[in-house]
Amino acid sequence: MTELDSSVSGAGDTRAPARRPKRPGRQDWSSWPEYNAAATGFRGYWYPVTWSSHVNGKPLAVTLCGEKIALVRDNGKVHALHDRCPHRGVPLSFGDQQFPGTLSCPYHGWTFRLGDGELCAVITDGPESRICGKVRVQTYPVDERLGMVWVYVPLAGEEPHSLDSQLPEELLGNSFMLGGRIEPRTGNWRFACENGFDEGHAKYLHRTSLWRLFKPMPTWNITRIVPEGRWIYRVQDEVHWEADFPGVGRWTTKRWWKFQPPKETFNLGNTGKPKKVDPVIESYGFPGFASLAMPGMLRIAYPGFIHYEFYVPVDADHHQYVGVMVNFTEGWKSLGFYAKYLGAIRWLFHGQFSGQDAWMVDVTDAPPEKLYRPDVSLTAWRTLAEEETAKKRAEIGAK
Amino acid sequence: MTELDSSVSGAGDTRAPARRPKRPGRQDWSSWPEYNAAATGFRGYWYPVTWSSHVNGKPLAVTLCGEKIALVRDNGKVHALHDRCPHRGVPLSFGDQQFPGTLSCPYHGWTFRLGDGELCAVITDGPESRICGKVRVQTYPVDERLGMVWVYVPLAGEEPHSLDSQLPEELLGNSFMLGGRIEPRTGNWRFACENGFDEGHAKYLHRTSLWRLFKPMPTWNITRIVPEGRWIYRVQDEVHWEADFPGVGRWTTKRWWKFQPPKETFNLGNTGKPKKVDPVIESYGFPGFASLAMPGMLRIAYPGFIHYEFYVPVDADHHQYVGVMVNFTEGWKSLGFYAKYLGAIRWLFHGQFSGQDAWMVDVTDAPPEKLYRPDVSLTAWRTLAEEETAKKRAEIGAK
Amino acid sequence: MTELDSSVSGAGDTRAPARRPKRPGRQDWSSWPEYNAAATGFRGYWYPVTWSSHVNGKPLAVTLCGEKIALVRDNGKVHALHDRCPHRGVPLSFGDQQFPGTLSCPYHGWTFRLGDGELCAVITDGPESRICGKVRVQTYPVDERLGMVWVYVPLAGEEPHSLDSQLPEELLGNSFMLGGRIEPRTGNWRFACENGFDEGHAKYLHRTSLWRLFKPMPTWNITRIVPEGRWIYRVQDEVHWEADFPGVGRWTTKRWWKFQPPKETFNLGNTGKPKKVDPVIESYGFPGFASLAMPGMLRIAYPGFIHYEFYVPVDADHHQYVGVMVNFTEGWKSLGFYAKYLGAIRWLFHGQFSGQDAWMVDVTDAPPEKLYRPDVSLTAWRTLAEEETAKKRAEIGAK
Incomplete structure (x- = not known):
């Protein structure tokens, strides 16, 4: 991980020149060619596309990584087909099921087997149709987790991995309750993920959100990016609640009517090691409260619950925001979490707070861009994406 | 007609390999280069653009084959001018008639003679204007038939033929009553015509239409295309009301609450000759009940009336659907037809049934495409268009 | 001013061939290359962008000559900044003022000094941010006159001139009352200016406007263009209230229920000199009642007031119409003008009459174009623009 290491090297040494981006004033993304090319997303990953309850026998059309896909549930299992009849280009999602285990195009009754996409009957060509078995539409691997339908977008030459191997580790084998929002949004998925x-x-954009009444945030931090396995973590080395800007003025978000900042601040350390570890964070075993992994999966660890965001590429100008909160309790204990989620979190955090992000993602327009010190989180993410993609390509090439 | 013959050769031999398209799996339209290039329609034909009653002294703007045209009625006669003042590009259809036999641009009063498009006065340049007689706008031949205004779109080097020579023969010299719809629709005119x-x-798309309560349709047919003069006809060699699809299931549209299929089926013949001819079809003298001619004129012969469709090119993504039904009766006898038309046909056939077609035409997206056996009707039509265009070009070249 | 002289030479000799455009039938703008290239306006000029009362501490986004600009008033003075944060491309106009004399980006609190656009604080990077002072956004000179905010669009290599030197001379040092409209309109600014x-x-387009009930207009004129200083003036050598067009008919806008044309007609002269000068026009010292100067500033001198129009380029397809009427009175005498303006002029002239112009400007589509004799006003304007731009370029090159 040479590139990643170099871009985070010395991150603990808060004032050292090496902490600043190596190419100050760089305007473009040419250092991250794979990332630069991934306007419609990275192929070779699973993406959540909708709630499981939204997929039934009536086909549902979705767009994922620029590809049109028809989803249909048959005998309990969800299938995904390329949403275009090869005959005349009509969307298969406009059709319906004329026979079990199949989907028929509405125009001429071309009937495709859901399992493998093979043309198995053409109603208007009779039982002896010669074209059957000679035409196929592409199918996509589908799985269901967290109450959602996930679709795997293939990468040429790569065998699909399991969805479980891509999910956050703590979600496997544990019981939890979940609440969330899936929302179509404008703007490229990379802006959403970087945001x-x-x-x-x-600390600045969300200063006006109601969520901030309960959750004080600093004015500025010194941050280090710590890679661990497939994740990168944000670790705070310094936290500053107020600041005096020379020749400009004093700035703070402290207000007498808001919750006050904590007396103790965790996860800090000019030495590159935390002075004291937040016991809640420690309970998850994470080095920092915010972490990110491919293909655009964010994890924010709060006391008592974890918030995840998945930035699902639709096309170059649209993405889908998938935000879920998970509480690792069971049975009647989870009622409290649900009350908290439905009564506050859903509206304040997944609603207004996240809406401010959506606003910025929509109007972000980069490159060109000028990066500053805190953008180490962005460059570390881009480098992570670049390296993981290079590794995939090497593995495919070695076959 | 070599190409057409070859694409329909052996059509009577229902199981012979020769019946299948000669280039199975062909994806593009490169075999029909003229047709492929005719996204905005074929030039050198008359097209119906609106009802006669809609054209009066106030200019009406229409788009035909990608050209903007101003229609205006003067002294009973409809005129068509290119809808752009050569002075500053303002649409002439925004103007009005300041003098009999002319149309004036609203901006500076440039006044064009309706008969030949010549600039005959410029109101703001005085009576001695030197530009008069030196500028013209293009005019288009116009005629009226079937209660509609028809415009001829010129083909360089070709003399316009008469509108009568382009109309269905049975509409000349006979009395008839007529009802119809003109409707702007999305989608290329060729998809509408092929549909x-x-x-x-x-048989499949329209299975859910109310029209089908009264008009049973088969599940699949064996069809032959028969050219005769400028028309091509669809002739059924086999009609199958139900089918068992191996490994998939049984399919039929028979229902106890619908009209039942006829006991006798006409126009069939494995020998390539009809076993028995439908007496109604025979009364018109047509070899089949559905026929098509350039430049996109469909004729469906029903007992008692004929239905015509004209697919009028607007631009590459829009066309106008012109559907008319004609009843060859006169006087008080036609009252029955009108009652039937207004009470049922207009809503069920020109409305809901035809609306299903409009839906498919809108979403058809070809090429690429994969053709199957019944698409012999499409390929025969494309070949007809290709050959008639080649003939036109040859005639122009010979001059 | 060779080109301009040649295009107006002999303008007094009303029937001489030399009066007609030298290149009859010319279709394009290749003779005016600077003008042809100025689709988004001429740089190096001041433009009015909004009413002064509309600019306050909350930033206002405007587009001028294709550039996005944020306007904000601080301590009484209006500032204009390029409306794009260099960090991630977010519009600064979405931000607000966190400190006096600055504007902060809403996303990360990048804070720019209004005076020079320099990045003077980054709230989320702390007081010792190393990027401060190393990044700037472009600022634009701003001034206020006539109750409006004016922005100077820079031309590379040119020092901004004062706004006063660009305003009509009679507006400097005189007292006056003013009423007006600012309105976004579709269509290129050049079509608006030429209109x-x-x-x-x-005389033709506005024949149906209510304004014309009170203001009779001729059918056609013989017009000469007279350059004087930076202005060009339209001077009428002949005025014809009615006309008989040979073979077409008689045309007049005289009606018994309208005001009648004046008995005396001023500003005429086949000799090239006015026979008699309109005393009102003379009072302003103008050779003609309509005059035009760069960068698209029209002046129409009426008895008692002057009407100005500024055609402000937004982008290639949109402009802003700024129409103001000025009455050179003071104190209680101006009440009469206000009553007249609010009671009639605003609705009839700035409203319906000007709306007819907006309609034509929207649908004008040139080049190609065919010019006629009265278009000497257009060609003289284009030549004026061409020459003044050439002069600017020469001055810059000489530095």
Whole structure:
């Protein structure tokens, strides 16, 4: 991980020149060619596309990584087909099921087997149709987790991995309750993902959100990016609640009518090691409260629950925001979490707070761009994406 | 007609390999280069653009074959001018008639003679204007038939033929009553035309239309295309009301609460000759009940009336659907037809049934495409268009 | 001013061939390359962008000459900044003022000094941010006159001139009352400007406007263009209230229920000199009642007031119409003008009459074009623009 290491090297040494981006004033994304090319997303990953309850026998059309896909549930299992009849280009999602285990195009009754996409009957060509078995539509691997339908977008030459191997580790084998929102949004998925892991903006952009009444945030931090396995973590080395800007003025978000900042601040350390570890964070075993992994999966660990965001590429100008909160309790204990989620979190956090992010993601327009010190979170993410993609390509090439 | 013959050769031999398209799996339209290039329609033909009653002294703007045209009625006669003042590009259809036999641009009063498009006065340049007689706008031949205004779109080097020579023969010299609809629709005119003559879709797509309560349709047919003069006809060699699809299931549209299929089936013949001819069809003298001619004129012969569809090119993504029904009766006898038309046909056939076609035409997206056996109707039509265009070009070249 | 002289030479000799455009039938704008290239306006000028009362501490986004600009008033003075944060491309106009004399980006609190656009604080990067002072956004000179905010669009290499030197001379040092409209409109600014000075259209296009009940207009004129200083003036050598067009008919806008044309007609002269000068026009010292100057500033001198139009380029397809009427009175005498303006002028002239112009400007589509005799006003304007731009370029090159 040479590139990643270099871009985070010395992150603990808060004032050292090496902490600043190596190419100050760089305007474009040419250092991250794979990332630069991934306007419609990275192929070779699973993406959540809708709630499981929204997929039934009536086909549902979705767009994922620029590809049109028809989803249909048959005998309990969800299937995904390329949403275009090869005959005349009509969307198969406009059709319906004339026979079990199949989907028929509405125009001429071309009937495709859901399992493998093979043309198994053409109603208007009779039982002896010669074209059957000679035409196929592409199918996509589908799985269901967290109450959602996930679709795997293939990468040429790569065998699909399991969905479980892509999910956050703590979601496997544990019981939990979940609440969330899936929302179509404008703007490229990369802006959404960068916004999610962005160290810099939350403290300023969200200063006016109601969520901030309960959750005080600093004015500025010194942040280090710590890679661990497939994740990168944001670790705070310094936290500053107020600041005097020379020649400009004093700035703070402290107000007498808001919750006050905590007396103790965890996860800090000029030495590169935390002075004291937040016991809640420690309970999850994470080095930092915010972490990110491919293909755009954000994890924010709060005391008592974890918030995840998935930035699902639709096309170059649209993405889908998937935000879920998970509480690791069971049975009647989870009622409290649900009350808290439905009564507050859903509206304040997944609603107004996240809406401010959606606003910025919509109007972000980069490159060109000028990066500053806190953008180490962005460059570390881009480097992570670049390296993981290079590794995939190497593995495919080795076969 | 070599190409057409070859694409329909052996059509009577229902199981012979020769019946299948010669280039199975062909994806593009490169075999029909003229047709492929005719996204905005074929030039050198008359097209119906609106009802005669809609054209009066106030200019009406229409778009035909990608050209903007101003229609205006003067002294009973409809005139068509290119809808752009050569002075500053303002649409002439925004103007009005300041003098009999002319149309004036609203901006500076440039006044064009309706008969030949010549600039005959410029109101703001005085009576001695030197530009008069030196500028013209293009005019288009106009005629009126079937209660509609028809405009001829010129083909360089070709003399316009008469509108009568382009109309269905049976409409000349006979008395008839007529009802119809003109409707702007999205989608290329060729998809609309191919849909109209398409042997394959009606039996499946329209299975849910109310029209089908009264008009049973088969599940699949064996169809032959028979050229005769400038028309091509669809002739059924086999009609199958139900089918068992191996490994998939049984399919039928028979229902106890619908009209039942006829006991006798006409126009069939494995020998290539009809076993028995439908007496109604025979009364018109047509070899089949559905026929098509350039430049996109469909004729469906029903007992007692004939239905015509004209697919009028607007631009590459829009066309105008012109559907008319004609009843060859006169006087008080026609009252029955009108009652039937206004009470049922207009809503069920020109409305809901035809609306299903409009839906498919809108979403058809070809090429690429994969053709199947019943698409012999499409390929025969494309070949007809290709050959008639080649003939036109040859005649122009010979001059 | 060779080109301009040649295009107006002999303008007094009303029937001489030399009066007609030298390149009859010319279709394009290749003779005016600077003008042809100025689709988004001429740089190096001041433009009025909004009413002064509309600019306050909350930033206002405007587009001028294709550039996005944020306007904000601080301590009484209006500032204009390029409306794009260099960090991530977010519009600064979405931000607000966190400190006096600055504007902060809403996303990460990048804070720019209004005076020079320099990045003077980054709230989320702390007081010792190293990027401060190293990044700037472009600022634009701003001034206020006539109750409006004016922005100077820079031309590379040119020092901004004062706004006063660009305003009509009579507005400097005189007291006056003013009423007006600012309105976004579709269509290129050049069509709007050409329409404003166009000798030809008013008499015909506006024949149906209510304004014309009180203001009779001729059918056609013989017009000369007289350059004087930076202005060009339209001077009428002949005025014809009615006309008989040979073979077409008689045309007049005289009606018994309208005001009648004046008995005396001023500003005429086949000799090239006015026979008699309109005393009102003379009082202003103008050679003609309609005049035009760069960068698209029209002046129509009426008895008692002057009407100005500024055609402000937004982008290639949109402009802003700024119409103001000025009455050179003071104190209680101006009440009469206000009553007249609010009671009639605003609705009839700035409203319906000007709306007819907006309609034509929207649908003008040139080049190609065919010019006629009265278009000497257009060609003289284009030549004026061409020459003044050439002069600017020469001055810059000489530095």
